[in-house]
Amino acid sequence: MVEAGDFGTSPDDVQFRFRDDEPVDHGTVTVDSALEQTNANAVRIEPGDDARLLLPFLDRLALVEINFPAFTDGRGYSAARILREAGYAGELRAVGDVLIDQLSHMRRCGFDSFAPDKRLDEEDAKRAFATWEKVYQHAADTALTGRATIAQRRHGEGA
Amino acid sequence: MYAYDQYDQQMVDARVAEFRDQARRRLEGKLTEDQFKPLRLMNGLYLQLHAYMLRVAIPYGTLNSRQMTMLGDIADRYDRGYGHFTTRQNIQYNWIKLEDAADILADLATVEMHATQTSGNCIRNISSDHFAGAAHDEVVDPRPYAELLRQWSSFHPEFSYLPRKFKICVIASEKDRAAMRLHDIGIRIIERDGELGAQFFVGGGMGRTPMIAPMVRDFVALDQLVTYAEACLRVYNRYGRRDNKYKARIKILVHELGAEEYTRQVEEEFAHLLEQGVEPPFAELERIRTFFTDPPFEDDAKSVERSDPDFAVWVDRNTHRHKHDAYVSAVISLKPVGGIPGDATGEQMRLMARLAKQYSFDEIRVMHTQNVVLPHVRIADLPALWAELHEAGLGAPNMDTIEDIIACPGLDYCSLANARSIPLAQRISERFDKSGKTGKLGELKLKISGCINACGHHHAGHIGILGVDKKGKENYQLSLGGSEAEDVSLAKITGPGFDEDGVIEAVEKVTDLYLAQRTEGERFIDTYRRLGMEPFKEALYG
Numbered sequence: 001m002v003e004a005g006d007f008g009t010s011p012d013d014v015q016f017r018f019r020d021d022e023p024v025d026h027g028t029v030t031v032d033s034a035l036e037q038t039n040a041n042a043v044r045i046e047p048g049d050d051a052r053l054l055l056p057f058l059d060r061l062a063l064v065e066i067n068f069p070a071f072t073d074g075r076g077y078s079a080a081r082i083l084r085e086a087g088y089a090g091e092l093r094a095v096g097d098v099l100i101d102q103l104s105h106m107r108r109c110g111f112d113s114f115a116p117d118k119r120l121d122e123e124d125a126k127r128a129f130a131t132w133e134k135v136y137q138h139a140a141d142t143a144l145t146g147r148a149t150i151a152q153r154r155h156g157e158g159a
Numbered sequence: 160m161y162a163y164d165q166y167d168q169q170m171v172d173a174r175v176a177e178f179r180d181q182a183r184r185r186l187e188g189k190l191t192e193d194q195f196k197p198l199r200l201m202n203g204l205y206l207q208l209h210a211y212m213l214r215v216a217i218p219y220g221t222l223n224s225r226q227m228t229m230l231g232d233i234a235d236r237y238d239r240g241y242g243h244f245t246t247r248q249n250i251q252y253n254w255i256k257l258e259d260a261a262d263i264l265a266d267l268a269t270v271e272m273h274a275t276q277t278s279g280n281c282i283r284n285i286s287s288d289h290f291a292g293a294a295h296d297e298v299v300d301p302r303p304y305a306e307l308l309r310q311w312s313s314f315h316p317e318f319s320y321l322p323r324k325f326k327i328c329v330i331a332s333e334k335d336r337a338a339m340r341l342h343d344i345g346i347r348i349i350e351r352d353g354e355l356g357a358q359f360f361v362g363g364g365m366g367r368t369p370m371i372a373p374m375v376r377d378f379v380a381l382d383q384l385v386t387y388a389e390a391c392l393r394v395y396n397r398y399g400r401r402d403n404k405y406k407a408r409i410k411i412l413v414h415e416l417g418a419e420e421y422t423r424q425v426e427e428e429f430a431h432l433l434e435q436g437v438e439p440p441f442a443e444l445e446r447i448r449t450f451f452t453d454p455p456f457e458d459d460a461k462s463v464e465r466s467d468p469d470f471a472v473w474v475d476r477n478t479h480r481h482k483h484d485a486y487v488s489a490v491i492s493l494k495p496v497g498g499i500p501g502d503a504t505g506e507q508m509r510l511m512a513r514l515a516k517q518y519s520f521d522e523i524r525v526m527h528t529q530n531v532v533l534p535h536v537r538i539a540d541l542p543a544l545w546a547e548l549h550e551a552g553l554g555a556p557n558m559d560t561i562e563d564i565i566a567c568p569g570l571d572y573c574s575l576a577n578a579r580s581i582p583l584a585q586r587i588s589e590r591f592d593k594s595g596k597t598g599k600l601g602e603l604k605l606k607i608s609g610c611i612n613a614c615g616h617h618h619a620g621h622i623g624i625l626g627v628d629k630k631g632k633e634n635y636q637l638s639l640g641g642s643e644a645e646d647v648s649l650a651k652i653t654g655p656g657f658d659e660d661g662v663i664e665a666v667e668k669v670t671d672l673y674l675a676q677r678t679e680g681e682r683f684i685d686t687y688r689r690l691g692m693e694p695f696k697e698a699l700y701g
Contacts, residue, residue: 047401071194071320072197072280072320073320074280074318074319074320074321074396075396075397075401077316077317077318077319077320077396078317078393078396078397079397081317085431085435099194100184100190101177101194101198102320104316105314105316105317106316108316109316109317121189124180124184124189131173131177132170132173133169133173134166134169135314135316136170136310136311136313136315137311137315137437138435138436138437138438138439139316139317143435143436149439150166150167150170150310151310151439151443152439152440153166154166154442154443154446155440155442155443155446157440
């Protein structure tokens with residue numbers, strides 16, 4: 001059985017973090033292990049995992065890593081939104097093949113920390129996070145921060 | 160038609176800036192070609208056999224004259240003086256330089272256009288009925304719903320790395336002029352008990368595994384349209400196959416799960432998403448609708464002097480009944496005999512733009528059959544319009560005839576193709592024009608694809624031709640009985656393939672059989688359906 005701390009990224013691997021709380025100081029367990037271990041507070045989701053299996057345990061989780069083995073596999077975006085839609089408020093970390101041009105979409109889907117396999121250029125990343133000043137769709141960012149969509153702005157809802 | 164506000168403009172401008180930065184990082188070596196590829200694809204930039212190809216989006220096929228003029232100017236400025244209108248109502252330029260791409264996007268942005276998501280594994284340009292807003296038989300203009308979905312699908316944070324490309328089509332009449340059920344999602348706006356709503360068909364497509372989309376919902380309320388689409392996409396993004404590129408389209412997921420199980424999962428996701436506030440305010444749909452109100456039609460003559468036989472045949476074949484009885488929609492054929500289907504020169508584009516301004520309330524449409532429409536032409540103006548088109552080589556009277564061939568770019572341009580499509584289309588149109596059989600054959604949809612990916616819609620042709628590679632030689636398979644319309648069906652292969660000359664002979668044989676066997680009022684496809692494949696096989700191989 002995989003024990004807590006056996007794998008996953010460490011706080012040192014995190015290049016960008018948009019939270020003020022203390023990061024979890026140990027590694028993560030698989031989704032299967034998290035379902036069995038009632039004390040696990042950090043879990044790692046692989047592309048094929050069903051993020052909804054974690055919904056009954058969200059209260060005890062402080063870190064969820066979502067792995068992108070290849071940046072072209074977009075399942076992690078849905079997993080992230082599903083967790084945020086269910087009220088998960090802990091750290092949501094994108095790990096793996098995380099590149100500049102996916103950062104803005106990841107952020108919108110609720111990721112608030114990023115541990116790329118290869119460190120990214122800080123300036124390029126800063127620009128990428130700021131790609132969309134306004135947004136068309138409702139997503140995790142509009143839900144969590146009250147950021148208004150373009151349609152809402154057009155009709156005087158939100159600011 | 161729709162006009163951008165500050166927000167829409169800001170979005171396309173942001174996109175241009177983003178792409179410029181990506182191209183810079185590619186040139187600086189910060190992005191590998193593998194990393195850059197999906198990004199350039201999402202901006203419409205392909206690498207073809209000889210050069211880059213840029214595909215520009217024409218949302219739901221609607222353009223104004225300013226935009227059409229810009230398309231013509233781009234053809235002259237950055238390409239070799241022409242462009243190619245596609246089966247998804249877009250335009251592509253085949254001779255583009257990578258270093259010009261960001262400048263072209265910036266030029267497009269000045270006329271409220273873009274190349275966003277015209278390629279890549281994301282939600283593509285939304286297509287629609289080319290007679291939308293003009294047709295006598297529509298329940299409502301489908302374009303406001305397409306525009307709502309355009310905004311929703313543009314830069315969607317969750318659905319930009321789907322298992323495979325995703326095409327959506329919106330229509331609003333019983334007649335299907337847009338191949339709606341051969342899309343990943345086909346939406347038909349209907350009226351039920353005085354209420355408008357949307358029927359959803361999911362999992363259609365052509366390609367190597369053609370499928371007709373089953374209906375998954377017979378009525379989605381208009382204030383839940385975006386939410387329902389989001390549910391359809393989320394189930395696909397999570398469970399669509401990613402292990403095999405050729406099985407990654409949603410049609411395979413729907414087929415493997417079964418339409419019923421897919422629908423159950425969508426309904427569950429939909430119920431969840433309804434609680435999430437995904438839907439834009441209904442006032443937004445109402446705002447968009449105000450851009451699609453009728454132009455100021457005026458009563459006028461309902462018929463026109465037809466003594467010139469060339470003009471009369473053009474009117475009969477290339478005009479479509481309008482909702483106002485003093486107007487018609489006029490089809491500008493981009494299928495001159497012996498020409499390249501869908502190609503137009505920069506000069507022709509500017510001419511079409513001027514004619515649209517003069518005769519059609521500044522509106523133009525692109526058809527999935529690779530022609531152009533002036534949607535609102537006064538019947539009284541038809542002689543003058545025709546004279547100008549005729550003069551410019553744009554007056555071919557062949558809409559929906561055997562000369563109105565859909566053909567993919569084929570081996571002349573495309574790196575995927577196994578065989579050439581364009582020369583075949585040219586030779587077939589020349590042959591039938593010369594023999595004078597085009598008119599006798601009436602409605603006959605012939606579609607040619609240069610490979611199994613089926614960009615030329617051969618599965619949906621009354622007569623379909625598929626180019627394959629047979630031991631290093633181009634070989635063509637013939638199929639019969641397909642339709643992309645409301646009587647949607649998939650064509651069946653006749654038997655062994657032919658060489659280029661042979662397949663042209665074969666087309667002649669099956670059309671001769673039709674002419675000999677048809678009963679009063681029967682189209683080719685009707686005769687085929689009545690007789691079945693056997694007599695056609697007999698004529699070809701017997």
